[in-house]
Amino acid sequence: MTEWTLHPDRALPADPTTRPVAREIYETTRDLPIVSMHGHVDVATFADDTPFPDPAGLFVVPDHYLTRMLVSQGTPLPALGVGPEGTPGLETDPRAIWRRFCAGWKHFRGTPTRYWLEHELVEIFGVTLRPSAETADTIYDQVAARLAEPGFRPRALLDQFRIETLATTDPAWSDLEQHQRLATELGSLTGGSAGLATPRVVPTFRPDPLLHLDQPAWRDDVARLAAASGTEVGDYAGYLAALRERRRAFVAAGGSATDHGHLGADTTPLPDDVAAALFARALAGDDVTAAEAAAFSAHMLFQMAAMSCEDGLVMQLHPGVLRNHDTERYATFGPDKGYDIPVVTEYTNALRPVLEAFGHTENFRMIVFTVDEDTYSRELAPLAGVYPALRLGAPWWFLDEPDAMRRFREAATGTAGFSNLSGFVDDTRAFCSIPARHDLARRIDAGYLARLVVEHRLDLDEAVDTAADLAYRLPKAAYPAPTP
Amino acid sequence: MTEWTLHPDRALPADPTTRPVAREIYETTRDLPIVSMHGHVDVATFADDTPFPDPAGLFVVPDHYLTRMLVSQGTPLPALGVGPEGTPGLETDPRAIWRRFCAGWKHFRGTPTRYWLEHELVEIFGVTLRPSAETADTIYDQVAARLAEPGFRPRALLDQFRIETLATTDPAWSDLEQHQRLATELGSLTGGSAGLATPRVVPTFRPDPLLHLDQPAWRDDVARLAAASGTEVGDYAGYLAALRERRRAFVAAGGSATDHGHLGADTTPLPDDVAAALFARALAGDDVTAAEAAAFSAHMLFQMAAMSCEDGLVMQLHPGVLRNHDTERYATFGPDKGYDIPVVTEYTNALRPVLEAFGHTENFRMIVFTVDEDTYSRELAPLAGVYPALRLGAPWWFLDEPDAMRRFREAATGTAGFSNLSGFVDDTRAFCSIPARHDLARRIDAGYLARLVVEHRLDLDEAVDTAADLAYRLPKAAYPAPTP
Amino acid sequence: MTEWTLHPDRALPADPTTRPVAREIYETTRDLPIVSMHGHVDVATFADDTPFPDPAGLFVVPDHYLTRMLVSQGTPLPALGVGPEGTPGLETDPRAIWRRFCAGWKHFRGTPTRYWLEHELVEIFGVTLRPSAETADTIYDQVAARLAEPGFRPRALLDQFRIETLATTDPAWSDLEQHQRLATELGSLTGGSAGLATPRVVPTFRPDPLLHLDQPAWRDDVARLAAASGTEVGDYAGYLAALRERRRAFVAAGGSATDHGHLGADTTPLPDDVAAALFARALAGDDVTAAEAAAFSAHMLFQMAAMSCEDGLVMQLHPGVLRNHDTERYATFGPDKGYDIPVVTEYTNALRPVLEAFGHTENFRMIVFTVDEDTYSRELAPLAGVYPALRLGAPWWFLDEPDAMRRFREAATGTAGFSNLSGFVDDTRAFCSIPARHDLARRIDAGYLARLVVEHRLDLDEAVDTAADLAYRLPKAAYPAPTP
Structure with missing residues (x-):
């Protein structure tokens, strides 16, 4: 690539x-x-x-433009870390949330969420890989490192x-x-x-x-x-x-x-x-x-x-x-x-x-x-x-x-x-x-x-x-x- | 210019x-x-x-496409010569009306009024200056002269x-x-x-x-x-x-x-x-x-x-x-x-x-x-x-x-x-x-x-x-x- | 042509x-x-x-996208073969229906009916003439011959x-x-x-x-x-x-x-x-x-x-x-x-x-x-x-x-x-x-x-x-x- x-x-x-x-x-x-x-x-x-917290906490969990699209494709909100404590299936591992998001990158094609995130990841965080199931961890680590600066x-x-x-x-x-x-x-x-x-x-x-x-x-x-x-x-x-x-x-x-x-x-x-x-x-x-x-x-x-x-x-x-x-x-x-x-x-x-x-x-x-x-x-x-x-x-x-x-x-x-x-x-x-x-x-x-x-x-x-x-x-x- | x-x-x-x-x-x-x-x-x-009367009477006063835009930007109708006799602030000097219109030329950008007026002024009246506070009088005189022919x-x-x-x-x-x-x-x-x-x-x-x-x-x-x-x-x-x-x-x-x-x-x-x-x-x-x-x-x-x-x-x-x-x-x-x-x-x-x-x-x-x-x-x-x-x-x-x-x-x-x-x-x-x-x-x-x-x-x-x-x-x- | x-x-x-x-x-x-x-x-x-029946029976009579346009231009439905038996003016000659359709070809300009029919006539039936009053019969014969294959x-x-x-x-x-x-x-x-x-x-x-x-x-x-x-x-x-x-x-x-x-x-x-x-x-x-x-x-x-x-x-x-x-x-x-x-x-x-x-x-x-x-x-x-x-x-x-x-x-x-x-x-x-x-x-x-x-x-x-x-x-x- x-x-x-x-x-x-x-x-x-x-x-x-x-x-x-x-x-x-x-x-x-x-x-x-x-x-x-x-x-x-x-x-x-x-x-x-x-x-800011981890990449999932910054980009995924609070952004309802983003989570609604993944919900529409069958990922329940709790699997994206959304929901009050105790919600069945509530994901608490930010890396797991991030992986789900990256695996669903295709679904954002043609949407502004895709356009904005691309801008943010590349321009602000220096990411050089397109999100996917394969690249999720590398991107996660790179963004997380930046957030600590x-x-x-x-x-x-x-x-x-x-x-x-x-x-x-x-x-x-x-x-x-x-x-x-x-x-x-x-x-x-x-x-x-x-x-x-x-x-x-x-x-x-x-x-x-x-x-x-x-x-x-x-x-x-x-x-x-x-x-x-x-x-x-x-x-x-x-x-x-x-x-x-x-x-x-x-x-x-x-x-x-x-x-x-x-x-x-x-x-x-x-x-x-x-x-x-x-x-x-x-x-x-x-x-x-x-x-x-x-x-x-x-x-x-x-x-x-x-x-x-x-x-x-x-x-x-x-x-x-x-x-x-x-x-x-x-x-x-x-x-x-x-x-x-x-x-x-x-x-x-x-x-x-x-x-x-x-x-x-x-x-x-x-x-x-x-x-x-x-x-x-x-x-x-x-x-x-x-x-x-x-x-x-x-x-x-x-x-x-x-x-x-x-x-x-x-x-x-x-x-x-x-x-x-x-x-x-x-x-x-x-x-x-x-x-x-x-x-x-x-x-x-x-x-x-x-x-x-x-x-x-x-x-x-x-x-x-x-x-x-x-x-x-x-x-x-x-x-x-x-x-x- | x-x-x-x-x-x-x-x-x-x-x-x-x-x-x-x-x-x-x-x-x-x-x-x-x-x-x-x-x-x-x-x-x-x-x-x-x-x-036809003067330029203001021809182009400005009777055209509600035009006056409404100037009204929206804060010029009251009477200042554009619109209103029954006796209206407070009713402008009766056509040249003053024309100046207000030319000074507001910017507000017509992207509107058909701008497009039509440009056509009329250039094509019919031979105007060669873009309307503005500075060019208002020259254009007025040119159009007024034509109207007398x-x-x-x-x-x-x-x-x-x-x-x-x-x-x-x-x-x-x-x-x-x-x-x-x-x-x-x-x-x-x-x-x-x-x-x-x-x-x-x-x-x-x-x-x-x-x-x-x-x-x-x-x-x-x-x-x-x-x-x-x-x-x-x-x-x-x-x-x-x-x-x-x-x-x-x-x-x-x-x-x-x-x-x-x-x-x-x-x-x-x-x-x-x-x-x-x-x-x-x-x-x-x-x-x-x-x-x-x-x-x-x-x-x-x-x-x-x-x-x-x-x-x-x-x-x-x-x-x-x-x-x-x-x-x-x-x-x-x-x-x-x-x-x-x-x-x-x-x-x-x-x-x-x-x-x-x-x-x-x-x-x-x-x-x-x-x-x-x-x-x-x-x-x-x-x-x-x-x-x-x-x-x-x-x-x-x-x-x-x-x-x-x-x-x-x-x-x-x-x-x-x-x-x-x-x-x-x-x-x-x-x-x-x-x-x-x-x-x-x-x-x-x-x-x-x-x-x-x-x-x-x-x-x-x-x-x-x-x-x-x-x-x-x-x-x-x-x-x-x-x-x- | x-x-x-x-x-x-x-x-x-x-x-x-x-x-x-x-x-x-x-x-x-x-x-x-x-x-x-x-x-x-x-x-x-x-x-x-x-x-399939004749060209009119295939393309004209059953297609309400097509007949409605000809109706709007003054051709009654029966003249296009549409209507129960006994309807006054009901056209039964498919060639006459086809001629009316071809004569009205102009009215389909800019519509999808025109686009689809053009595709069908050329691509499927090998027609090489634009429909018109003049070309109606030739096209009819060509399409009819194909339909028999x-x-x-x-x-x-x-x-x-x-x-x-x-x-x-x-x-x-x-x-x-x-x-x-x-x-x-x-x-x-x-x-x-x-x-x-x-x-x-x-x-x-x-x-x-x-x-x-x-x-x-x-x-x-x-x-x-x-x-x-x-x-x-x-x-x-x-x-x-x-x-x-x-x-x-x-x-x-x-x-x-x-x-x-x-x-x-x-x-x-x-x-x-x-x-x-x-x-x-x-x-x-x-x-x-x-x-x-x-x-x-x-x-x-x-x-x-x-x-x-x-x-x-x-x-x-x-x-x-x-x-x-x-x-x-x-x-x-x-x-x-x-x-x-x-x-x-x-x-x-x-x-x-x-x-x-x-x-x-x-x-x-x-x-x-x-x-x-x-x-x-x-x-x-x-x-x-x-x-x-x-x-x-x-x-x-x-x-x-x-x-x-x-x-x-x-x-x-x-x-x-x-x-x-x-x-x-x-x-x-x-x-x-x-x-x-x-x-x-x-x-x-x-x-x-x-x-x-x-x-x-x-x-x-x-x-x-x-x-x-x-x-x-x-x-x-x-x-x-x-x-x-």
Whole structure:
């Protein structure tokens, strides 16, 4: 077998007229710093800066993109080390997990997981063998050796990856202590960024569980909110006050955004007294119907928008995913195990209340993501193309692979242009995949822009300028830091 | 800066094998006359033949594709000259409006507005500078000078643009006097067309407001209908008779089509007595529910189809757009200001009543448009591919940009072929964009056909023949002139 | 006119960098045997092995892809020989039918019918003239002469086409006698396949009419089921027992799959007593509402899945087509005449009951097809990418043309990979189109894989291996023969 390498032109268009132009554009964005304004890396990773565990613990066990594919091909989750202690068949030997993953390498062909892992293994870890049952052990040893080096600890990688800003996602009741510690320590660590007014790792306010009255843990979560905010939450007014207080704390800790993962995009407000009565019934432990809970969730999205107008936090909405499709696996393995499946999502009517109320409010910024591609050209680009407050987020989740990212550009640009987009966000919990994901996005964008140039729909200087917008300037501009 | 020019190969495929074939095909359609069977240029433009106003009044103020993009980037409508007299901040200096537009040129990158305007400015007005804050005044002066020349008056441009037929859109109560005047004057003006049996500028019957019982102005509009038709409209029978009479007048004035812009595509008829009772209640000023009004609208689409079977007017349906999404801006600025947003549209069930009743009626022709791309391959191509009466209209509104036009071909052709399409319609109120739009469509079609040739799915002679169908023969055939 | 030939590179990508790689990949799959695991060729074709009729009877009359296009252009079905005896205008001269078809050749441009017929006429029948009004008679004579040769009888063509396995579709009450006869005779006929444990032509269990309580013929069909199974069907338990018995018979006859063509994909089970009561009412001839009948159909899909867990028959689901859109034509001409139109289809919620219950059951395999492309990336690839039991079927019906097949790869692969697909199935009743369809699919797949190679997203050896999976190994693996 020849050496496993990354081709410098990977993911650039095949067409020989377009490729050199794409390469020229890509060269101008390749080394720009990474601004990662939406993701799910745990803040503890950086606060504690403990070395990453073994290769399986870094690459396989926590990555539901990866484990779901092996599950679909017949490997049960426990055989991949996933599951609570005591789960029958739970594999505890990381090398055995790694071997299963390498033996299944074929199944990732054509998927972005394959593309990202290839980038990570070759570029970051210097691997030169293609994964397979035969090469598994050699690769394992090589990656494990690297992980033991100081240069592979999380904070060091932040530098190696040229990450200028990284947003984490944090519960509304987070004490943000780790962020505050990081703000001090990373400043001195990195030198260059010490002069910045905002910290390098910033929190994102995610209140989802608090907004769904019918979730089993809702009352416990409200108690956490009350404790964290130092506010009594005995009624709806107290609840709003506590949320407002926590948002202030996030702003103070350098946060620039909220994030909302509802099933639908509905933002219809209820009359205040209706909302207050629903809240009171739920707090009293009385039954609330699913429809009432959904109406309250929609109402609270409207309230979150109203609060964003006050405090300047950018409002991110990620609707349209039915979580935990398999109830039994959810009970055994918990959330985020690959069983979240998209559904049809409606935006034109659903966002109307918020956009009519705040769509022209200067201090309001909303960024909407979708896993329903049809809505790009039909709803989201038309909406983002007129409402000043609205930006269309980057292709999300199942749509963050090369061909889907290209389709996004082709479907959204004609109506929204480039200026109404949020720029790339990686949305990942796999820290080491961040450079791979941003690099891939820059390559796809270079390819798309190159085609516009070669088709004489854009001049080259415009394409180069737009490429820098998409890779760097737009995410910075789309998530402005509120004034604490 | 180098001179701003149009590349002869613009919008042709990048691939070096396909491009020369595309160029060869495009050369055969480039100079074909324009048959513009669906659009919104005001008939008064030609009837009065007054010179166009300044550059801002021609290009910026009336074009909601353009103003919505600048609004989305923070420029309020009044700063672009849009709004009734007395609107706070209403800009009245056309040069100031033009400067704002040129300063925002960047935001149009990748949009069709950019593509069309570039064509218009360079090709029609001889502009050689790329718009920007710096070049705004020079371009303004150059365009303004041209607009003062006699060759740039509307009728002269009809000739320069090689427009063989142009359809306007007219209220059902229009007296059609301007069309009648034009039929005489344009005949003598153009020489060549004097021998034609149909006039060069033809009206289109648009009865929308009359079909929606719950619109505030409905009773006033019914009074207009009665007056225009010379028919008493005291009940449902009178209403139908008046509509029939007006359709006759449109046929007599050279009209070949009706146009219908409903929210949904439903065509389910009501029993006659139910329709008559609803009509009576609405005419009496009694409350009609939204559901009742929608049912009546659907019923009236069925009636319009039935009347088309009698009088031969082609029935055009443009559903699926939620008009005036922002209620407050609608109240201030009126309709057609960029706040119309598409919604999911269903056709398979919705069109069934009309297609079952008239889908095989020899004299009936229905052309359906969509802004919901998913329906191309799923519903509209399968329907148009079997019902003789149905033709699938060209990509419409948000879908009239290069990549969406290409997707339309790729999604619809496999099932509908080419013969079941209506050919290109520009659907524009921006008169000077008509040549740009038809030229772009011809280029995209040449590129698509060239790919079929290069992939050996079509012979070159067939591709050339099909290109002429799409550009010229199909729109003529799809909108046959009824015998008055 | 130059000779009509097939270009060796047809349907391969135009781009000069990608094409040679595509050609290299295609060469490795071109001559692989055909495994046709889902189709509608009548088993009698092979059981009786009677010569095919004239060219019109082979190519035109039974092919609703073809007749629907000519109907859409104004040729009534009877003029194409379609309709029961006595239909006004029913053409009985095959040569006249053939002439109408050839005269309409233009209308097939850009459609897969054109592509397949070209392949069949040139490759199988040696035609060298492009069809047209002028060439119709010559081609007719040439094809008719061939059809009289022994090498053009159905069984001989099975060999010529290199068909290793062919699945037919059979009613649940079929006596399977023809299959049993074929299993013996084809074994000795083909030599090579005599050693196989499964017969070469296998039945597929299609119980649709039995699962829809509200169809007029339902009680008659239940009587047929009872007779065929030798089971008394006096109640719901007897009905289930009879279905179970018939499935056993299909397994014994070499069947490997069931097939289900419901309007929606709903699989929600009813409580047993509710199902039993509904069944009893329907059997007694009492009225059952459409909603009740739909609930029973969904319930029975769940039961079919449960039975598949027992007997190992692969469960195929083909939802989302509204059959017989034109009621009057249905009454006159019967089903499968081109009037079946797709509708929006939902899978995420609809399949949840079956997937939660059996999605991880080792012996269960479900293959889902769609005519709603939006669901590839939004629902079906995400579902197939995690549930071991689920495979995503090949692009189906209106989506089996070159560009739609390419879109399928681009939309599904990123999330489902290749291993979660069923491989190509031709789903055709046009026997002679089988090699053309498989060849086309292999070309499109080669082109898609070549692009991944040229974009450095896949190595060439991986692409070649995947191409063989898609063309040959996956359909064999996706439809494993149950142990009888």
